[in-house]
Amino acid sequence: MNVDKIRLINFRNFKDASFNFHSSLNIFIGDNAQGKTNVIESIYTLLRGNSYRAKEDSNLINWSEKESYILGEVSKNKEKFQINILLQDIDRINSLPKKAKKIIKVNKKYRQKSWLTKRFTPVIFTPEDLQIIKSSPSVRRKFLDEVIINLNPIYERYLRDYSRVLFQRNMLLKSIESKSNLEQHLTVWDQKIVEIGSMIIRYRVKTLQIMNQKVKIIHQLMTKNQEVLKLKYNSNILTSFSEDNEEIGNIFEQKLSQAKEQDLRLKVTTVGPHRDDYFIMNNLVDLGIYGSQGQQRTAVLALKMAELELLKEKDREYPPLLLDDVLSELDSERRLFLMKIIKERPLQTFITSIDIEDLTQYNINSSSKIFRIKDGTMQNDGE
Amino acid sequence: MSYQYTRPLAILIEELAKLPGIGPKTAQRLALYILNISKEEANILARSIVNAKEKIKKCRICYNLTDQDVCEICQDNARQRDVLCVVETVRDLMAVEKTGGYKGLYHVLQGAISPLDGIEPEHLTIEQLISRLKTEGIKEVILTTNPNIEGEVTAAYIARLIRPFNIKTTRIAYGVPIGGDLEFADEVTLTQALLGRQVFKNEK
Numbered sequence: 273m274n275v276d277k278i279r280l281i282n283f284r285n286f287k288d289a290s291f292n293f294h295s296s297l298n299i300f301i302g303d304n305a306q307g308k309t310n311v312i313e314s315i316y317t318l319l320r321g322n323s324y325r326a327k328e329d330s331n332l333i334n335w336s337e338k339e340s341y342i343l344g345e346v347s348k349n350k351e352k353f354q355i356n357i358l359l360q361d362i363d364r365i366n367s368l369p370k371k372a373k374k375i376i377k378v379n380k381k382y383r384q385k386s387w388l389t390k391r392f393t394p395v396i397f398t399p400e401d402l403q404i405i406k407s408s409p410s411v412r413r414k415f416l417d418e419v420i421i422n423l424n425p426i427y428e429r430y431l432r433d434y435s436r437v438l439f440q441r442n443m444l445l446k447s448i449e450s451k452s453n454l455e456q457h458l459t460v461w462d463q464k465i466v467e468i469g470s471m472i473i474r475y476r477v478k479t480l481q482i483m484n485q486k487v488k489i490i491h492q493l494m495t496k497n498q499e500v501l502k503l504k505y506n507s508n509i510l511t512s513f514s515e516d517n518e519e520i521g522n523i524f525e526q527k528l529s530q531a532k533e534q535d536l537r538l539k540v541t542t543v544g545p546h547r548d549d550y551f552i553m554n555n556l557v558d559l560g561i562y563g564s565q566g567q568q569r570t571a572v573l574a575l576k577m578a579e580l581e582l583l584k585e586k587d588r589e590y591p592p593l594l595l596d597d598v599l600s601e602l603d604s605e606r607r608l609f610l611m612k613i614i615k616e617r618p619l620q621t622f623i624t625s626i627d628i629e630d631l632t633q634y635n636i637n638s639s640s641k642i643f644r645i646k647d648g649t650m651q652n653d654g655e
Numbered sequence: 656m657s658y659q660y661t662r663p664l665a666i667l668i669e670e671l672a673k674l675p676g677i678g679p680k681t682a683q684r685l686a687l688y689i690l691n692i693s694k695e696e697a698n699i700l701a702r703s704i705v706n707a708k709e710k711i712k713k714c715r716i717c718y719n720l721t722d723q724d725v726c727e728i729c730q731d732n733a734r735q736r737d738v739l740c741v742v743e744t745v746r747d748l749m750a751v752e753k754t755g756g757y758k759g760l761y762h763v764l765q766g767a768i769s770p771l772d773g774i775e776p777e778h779l780t781i782e783q784l785i786s787r788l789k790t791e792g793i794k795e796v797i798l799t800t801n802p803n804i805e806g807e808v809t810a811a812y813i814a815r816l817i818r819p820f821n822i823k824t825t826r827i828a829y830g831v832p833i834g835g836d837l838e839f840a841d842e843v844t845l846t847q848a849l850l851g852r853q854v855f856k857n858e859k
Contacts, residue, residue, distance in 0.1 A: 425842050426842045426843055426846055429842075429843045433804055436804045437804055437808075439771065440769065440770050440771055440804065440805070440808075441770075443770035443771045444770035446770075447770060447773070447775075454775055457768070457775055457776060457812075459815075460768070460808050460811050460812040460815070461770075461808060463811055464804065464807065464808050464811065
C-alpha cells in the first residue's frame with residue numbers, strides 16, 4: 273500500500289503544499305518547528321480520518337483559517353483511491369475553536385471515517401510511543417487492542433460490548449449497596465462478562481503469540497542477536513494460557529465469584545481483561561522496570577515493526593510506515609539496522625530528521641526522495 | 656426584547672415540543688396548523704387524545720395495549736396458543752406482527768434489564784411471564800429481545816428461569832438482511848450469520 277501524493281491546504285502551518293511521494297523512502301528534513309511532523313500527521317489523517325495527536329479536528333486547521341483540505345491519492349492492492357478530507361470550523365474567527373465539521377470523500381463518494389480505518393492501517397512510531405513500555409497497563413492494552421482491531425475489525429465490537437457489560441455490572445454493584453436484594457441479579461451479568469471477556473483474552477493471547485515470532489526476529493536483527501525480546505500476557509485471571517475459550521471462561525467465572533465480596537465492597541469489577549497487562553521482557557527482564565532508554569526505544573520499534581509484518585501478512589502488502597523523530601533516539605548502530613530493515617522490504621516509509629548528514633551514510637540515494645521543510649513550505653531536493 | 660407568543664399559543668407549542676421527535680420548530684408548525692383547522696377538527700383531535708389515554712390500558716395477560724381487559728391477540732382463538740414470543744416493548748410486538756409470519760401469542764416485558772436506568776427484573780413483567788408458563792401449556796418460548804447487551808442479558812435471565820419447566824426456548828437468529836448484498840453487511844452481523852448458519856434444505 274502506498275500514498276502516492278498529498279496536497280495540504282491550510283493544514284497546520286502549510287498554506288498550500290503538494291508532495292509527490294517516492295514508493296520507497298521519503299525523508300523530511302528541516303529545523304525544529306518547521307512542519308516535518310505535520311506532514312507525517314497529514315498522511316496519518318488522510319488514511320485514518322483523524323490525527324493521532326490532535327485532541328480536536330479543528331486543531332488541524334491553520335489557526336488563521338476556517339477550513340482545511342487534505343487531498344491525497346492512495347493505492348492498495350493495485351486499486352487507486354482518491355481521498356479528500358475537508359475540515360470546517362466556520363465560527364472559529366469569532367469564537368474559540370470548537371468541533372470541526374468533517375467531510376470525507378473517497379473516489380468522489382461520501383464516506384464515514386470507519387470506511388478508511390477498515391482499509392488503511394498505517395503503522396506509526398513517534399517518541400510518545402515509548403509510553404507503551406514506560407507507562408500504565410492501560411497504554412499497553414490500548415496498543416495491543418489497536419493491533420488486534422487492525423487485524424480483526426470485529427474485535428472492536430467485542431471491546432465495545434465488554435465495556436458496556438462492565439459498566440452495567442458496576443452500576444448494579446453500586447445499587448446493591450442500598451438494595452441488597454438485587455445481589456441475586458449479578459449472575460446474569462457475570463455470565464455475559466465471562467462470555468465476552470474470555471473472547472477478548474483469547475484474542476489478546478493469540479495475537480501476542482504471533483507477535484512474539486515477529487518481534488523476536490526483528491529485535492535480534494537490531495541487537496545483533498545479543499538480546500531476546502518477548503511479550504507475555506499478564507492476566508489477573510490466569511497465569512498460563514491455552515487458546516481454549518471454554519477453559520478461559522471457566523477460570524474467569526471462578527475468579528469472578530471469588531472476587532464477589534471485594535467487588536461488592538469496592539462497587540467495581542476487580543477482575544477481568546480490563547485489568548490485564550502484558551510484560552515486555554528483554555532477556556527475561558521486565559523492560560518497563562529495568563530497561564535502559566535505548567533498550568526501551570528499540571523494543572517499541574520492534575513492536576511496531578512486528579505490527580507491520582502482521583498487517584503485511586493480512587493484506588499481502590506492507591502498509592506505509594511513518595517514523596516521526598525516531599533516528600535521533602537511536603544510537604548509530606541501531607539506526608543503521610533500522611534503515612537496513614526498511615530498505616530490504618518493499619515498503620513505503622516516511623521519516624523525519626533534523627539534518628541530512630546522518631542519513632547519507634545509509635546509502636539510500638537510489639530509492640529515496642528528500643523533502644526540505646521550512647516554515648510550512650517544501651523544497652524538493654530532486655529525485 | 657424578542658417577540659413572545661400569545662399565552663395559549665405558547666402553551667400549545669410547549670406541550671407539543673414535549674413529544675418525542677418534535678423540536679421547537681416543528682412544534683411551532685404543528686401549533687399554527689392546529690389553529691388553522693376548524694373547531695370540530697380540533698375537538699376531534701383533542702378528544703381522541705383524551706379518549707385513547709382513558710380507554711387504553713395494558714392487557715391483563717400479555718401487557719399489549721388494548722381497550723378491553725384482554726387484548727385482541729390473546730382473545731384470538733385462531734392463533735397458535737402454545738407459542739409465546741417475548742418482546743421488550745409494544746413497538747417490538749407491532750414489528751413482529753407486521754411480518755404476518757407469526758401466529759402465536761406474545762408477552763411484552765415493558766423494557767429490558769439495565770442497571771444504568773435502574774431497571775431490574777422486578778420492574779419487568781417477568782414474574783407474570785413465568786406464571787403464564789405454569790398455566791397456559793406453552794410449548795415454545797421465542798426470546799425476541801433486542802440484539803444488544805441489555806436485550807441479550809434479559810434473554811439469558813429469562814432462559815434461566817424457564818429451564819426448570821423444560822419448555823423449548825429459542826432466540827431469534829441474527830443475520831444479513833434479505834435482499835441485501837453481502838458486501839454491505841457489517842462484519843459483526845456477517846460473523847454472527849455465519850455462526851448461526853443452517854443446513855441447506857434440499858427439495859424433496
